[in-house]
Amino acid sequence: QVQLVQSGAEVKNSGASMRVSCKASGYIFTSYYLHWVRQAPGQGLEWMGIINPSGGSTSYEQKFQGRLTMTRDTSTSTVYMELSSLRSEDTAVYYCARGWRSSSPEYFDYWGQGTLVTISS
Amino acid sequence: DIQLTQSPFSVSASVGDRVTITCRASQRIDSYLAWYQQKPGKVPKLLIYAASSLQSGVPSRFSGSGSGTDFTLTISSLQPEDFATYYCQQANSFPYTFGQGTKLEIK
Numbered sequence: 001q002v003q004l005v006q007s008g009a010e011v012k013n014s015g016a017s018m019r020v021s022c023k024a025s026g027y028i029f030t031s032y033y034l035h036w037v038r039q040a041p042g043q044g045l046e047w048m049g050i051i052n053p054s055g056g057s058t059s060y061e062q063k064f065q066g067r068l069t070m071t072r073d074t075s076t077s078t079v080y081m082e083l084s085s086l087r088s089e090d091t092a093v094y095y096c097a098r099g100w101r102s103s104s105p106e107y108f109d110y111w112g113q114g115t116l117v118t119i120s121s
Numbered sequence: 122d123i124q125l126t127q128s129p130f131s132v133s134a135s136v137g138d139r140v141t142i143t144c145r146a147s148q149r150i151d152s153y154l155a156w157y158q159q160k161p162g163k164v165p166k167l168l169i170y171a172a173s174s175l176q177s178g179v180p181s182r183f184s185g186s187g188s189g190t191d192f193t194l195t196i197s198s199l200q201p202e203d204f205a206t207y208y209c210q211q212a213n214s215f216p217y218t219f220g221q222g223t224k225l226e227i228k
Contacts, residue, residue: 035217037165045157045165045208047217061216062122100170106212107155109176111164 002026004034004096004112014121017084022096022112029077030054033099035108036070036081038092046092050105051079091119123147123211127220133228138199142223144192144209153213156185156194159222160205168207169194199225 007021022034036048049060051070058070069082079096094115097108124147134140144154152172157165167176169185172192182197196203204227209220 044222045159045210045219047210047219050215050217059215095164097165100167106153107167107170107210108157108165109167114164 002098002110004098004110006094006096006112006115009116009118011118011120012086014087014119016086017082018086018090018117019080019082020094020096020115020117022079022081024053024077024079024098027098028102030074031102033103033105034072034079035097035099035105037095037097037108039095039114040089040092043092048081048094050099053077053079086119088119088121090117092117122216123150123213123218125209125211125218125220127207127209127223129223130221131224131226133226134199135228136199136201138228140196140199140225142194142207142225144187144194144220146190146192146211146213149189150211150213152188153211154185154187154192155210155212156183157208157210158203158205159208165208196225201227 003025005023030053035050051058053072060068067084072079096112098110099105100107100109126145154172156169159165168179173185184195206222206224208222
């Protein structure tokens with residue numbers, strides 16, 4: 001069965017960087033896009049960006065440009081999301097989510113369990 | 122960026138009621154719209170994709186309609202497990218965006 005398993009919760013200082021991993025299993029890793037979505041406490045969902053695990057190409061939400069990097073390791077079927085220059089407003093649960101069809105990114109059919117990242121000042 | 126505005130922000134309803142949630146896009150998005158359900162402390166769940174297609178395993182009491190800029194999610198007969206927050210999401214163009222959410226509460 002399809003599974004996306006994320007790394008554990010983190011506490012980071014303001015100004016530091018974070019890296020969250022998302023290990024995929026149960027499907028052909030390179031055939032499906034992966035997205036990152038975050039949710040601040042008590043708030044709605046915010047799309048951050050997308051990576052194509054096949055070639056590694058990415059597209060990021062403009063507000064994160066310069067701070068956000070998504071990478072993948074095809075040997076371990078894992079994608080990584082790194083966010084730098086952290087501030088208190090980055091405190092959130094971070095989710096990876098799979099695009100719903102092979103080579104089609106539009107909708108998110110499987111989600112990781114979420115990783116809570118807390119930024120302390 | 123395409124803005125999605127959901128209404129209402131919250132709604133109270135009873136088991137067995139019919140409930141409709143709307144989502145309006147700031148520009149035309151054809152049928153590139155999905156609906157998700159999220160329960161407290163849980164991961165979002167895809168209900169509807171391409172505006173009106175029911176995701177596998179989702180009960181048929183959920184339905185979606187619309188195209189262009191105006192969309193609706195309808196739950197035909199509320200069940201206890203349906204009380205949750207619902208989000209729309211557009212996939213017409215990057216950056217993908219979500220509505221602010223509609224909280225469905227028990228009356």
